[in-house]
Amino acid sequence: MTIVLIVVIVLLLALLGAGTATVVRRNQSGLGGRPSGPTITPAEPQPDRPGGTDVVAESGEALAPPDGRPRLADRLGRAKSLFGTSLAAIRGRARIDDATFEELEEALLLADVGLPLTNRLLADLRDRVRSGEAGDSPTALLDLLKSDVVALFAGEDRELQVASDPPSVWLFVGVNGVGKTTTIGKLAAREGASGRSVVVAAGDTFRAAAGDQLAMWAERSGADIVRGADGADPSSVVFDAVQHAAARGADLVLADTAGRLHTKVNLMDELRKVRRVAARPPGTVTEVLLVLDATTGQNGLVQAREFAEAVEVTGVVLTKLDGTAKGGIVCAIRSELGLPIKLVGLGEGAGDLVPFDPEEFADALFA
Ligand SMILES: Nc1nc2c(ncn2[C@@H]2O[C@H](COP(=O)(O)OP(=O)(O)O)[C@@H](O)[C@H]2O)c(=O)[nH]1
Ligand SMILES: [Mg+2]
Known part of the structure; x- marks a missing residue:
C-alpha cells in the first residue's frame, strides 16, 4: 500500500515537473534550439579550481583574492580629482568665512551630494564652527565634514544575509543597463570562490540577450544556470531555480530580473510576483538588491524610490x-533612501565588486 502511494506521488511529481523544468543540460549554455521550458545547465566540474579560488575572468586576469580586491581609493580617479580640486582650494583659504561655506556648498553640489543633504551638512558645520570646533581652520572644517560623511553610514547593516535553511534567494532589481546581470556574474564568482554553491536564475526573459550574457558568467564562475524561453514568465524561471537549488543542496540563488517592460506598472507587478514566488518554501528571499548606476547621478534616485516602493529592497549595489x-x-542615496549600500562596482571584471566601506570611501574622497 505504502509503495503504491509512493509510486503515485513520484509519478505525479514527475508530471508536474514536466510542465516546467523539462531539460537538464550539461556542458552547454543552452544556446540555440532550446525547447520552450526552462533550461537548467548544471555547472561544469571545475578540475582546475582546487579550493575554488582560481577563477579566471574573461580578460584572462585571475580573480582578485579577498585581500587583493580593488581598492575604492584606486578606482575613484575621476571623483577624487573633481572633489579634490575643490577641497584644495578650500584648504588654501586663510580662514573660515561665508566664502568658505559657499565654496564648500558648490563642491558638494558638484559632487552630486544633492541639495537636501548639502544643506543639512552645511547647517551642521555652521553650528560646529560657531561652537568653536574648527577654530578658524578650513582644514579642520573639512575634517569635520569628513567625519559627518562617515557618520551618515553609521549603524547600517551592510552584511549580505543568508537563511539558516538554504537555499537563500538574492533578487536583483533595477532599470536596464545599470549592471544587474554583471553584478550577479561577479557575485556568482565571489560566492563560488568562498565555497558556496550558486544557482543563477535568468529572470530577465524580456531581453533576448540577457540569458546568454548570464550563461556566460555562469560558465565562468562554475554556477548552475536556470533559464526560460524568451518571454517566459520570470517568476516560473525563479521558481524552477529555487527548486533546482533545493534539489541539489545549493546555498544560493542569484535571480536576475528585467529592467524594462511594456509599462512601468507591468514591471513593478512582475517584480512583486517574482519576489512572492521566490519566497515560497524551500526558498527564502534574504536580499532584494536595488542596482543603481552611479553615473546617472540624481536621476537614479527617482527610479530607486519606485523600486523601493514596489518590492522590499534590502540594500543597494x-x-x-x-x-x-x-x-x-x-x-545622496544613503540619506535620501535610507537604504544600506552593500556593494560597489568598480569595473567590468569579475573581481571588480567590493563591499562598501564608508571610511575607505571618505578617506579616498578627502585624501
Ligand atoms: N565601468 C563599469 N561598468 C560596469 C559596471 N557594472 C556593469 N558595468 C557595465 O554596464 C553595462 C550594463 O551592464 P548589465 O549587467 O548588462 O546591466 P543590466 O541591464 O542591469 O543587467 C555592461 O557593459 C557592463 O559591463 C561597473 O561597476 N563599472
Ligand atoms: Mg541584464
Whole structure:
C-alpha cells in the first residue's frame, strides 16, 4: 500500500515537473534550439579550481583574492580629482568665512551630494564652527565634514544575509543597463570562490540577450544556470531555480530580473510576483538588491524610490563608481533612501565588486 502511494506521488511529481523544468543540460549554455521550458545547465566540474579560488575572468586576469580586491581609493580617479580640486582650494583659504561655506556648498553640489543633504551638512558645520570646533581652520572644517560623511553610514547593516535553511534567494532589481546581470556574474564568482554553491536564475526573459550574457558568467564562475524561453514568465524561471537549488543542496540563488517592460506598472507587478514566488518554501528571499548606476547621478534616485516602493529592497549595489566624477551620489542615496549600500562596482571584471566601506570611501574622497 505504502509503495503504491509512493509510486503515485513520484509519478505525479514527475508530471508536474514536466510542465516546467523539462531539460537538464550539461556542458552547454543552452544556446540555440532550446525547447520552450526552462533550461537548467548544471555547472561544469571545475578540475582546475582546487579550493575554488582560481577563477579566471574573461580578460584572462585571475580573480582578485579577498585581500587583493580593488581598492575604492584606486578606482575613484575621476571623483577624487573633481572633489579634490575643490577641497584644495578650500584648504588654501586663510580662514573660515561665508566664502568658505559657499565654496564648500558648490563642491558638494558638484559632487552630486544633492541639495537636501548639502544643506543639512552645511547647517551642521555652521553650528560646529560657531561652537568653536574648527577654530578658524578650513582644514579642520573639512575634517569635520569628513567625519559627518562617515557618520551618515553609521549603524547600517551592510552584511549580505543568508537563511539558516538554504537555499537563500538574492533578487536583483533595477532599470536596464545599470549592471544587474554583471553584478550577479561577479557575485556568482565571489560566492563560488568562498565555497558556496550558486544557482543563477535568468529572470530577465524580456531581453533576448540577457540569458546568454548570464550563461556566460555562469560558465565562468562554475554556477548552475536556470533559464526560460524568451518571454517566459520570470517568476516560473525563479521558481524552477529555487527548486533546482533545493534539489541539489545549493546555498544560493542569484535571480536576475528585467529592467524594462511594456509599462512601468507591468514591471513593478512582475517584480512583486517574482519576489512572492521566490519566497515560497524551500526558498527564502534574504536580499532584494536595488542596482543603481552611479553615473546617472540624481536621476537614479527617482527610479530607486519606485523600486523601493514596489518590492522590499534590502540594500543597494552602486555600480560604475569607477566611471563617475560625482562620488557624492553615494551620500545622496544613503540619506535620501535610507537604504544600506552593500556593494560597489568598480569595473567590468569579475573581481571588480567590493563591499562598501564608508571610511575607505571618505578617506579616498578627502585624501
Ligand atoms: N565601468 C563599469 N561598468 C560596469 C559596471 N557594472 C556593469 N558595468 C557595465 O554596464 C553595462 C550594463 O551592464 P548589465 O549587467 O548588462 O546591466 P543590466 O541591464 O542591469 O543587467 C555592461 O557593459 C557592463 O559591463 C561597473 O561597476 N563599472
Ligand atoms: Mg541584464
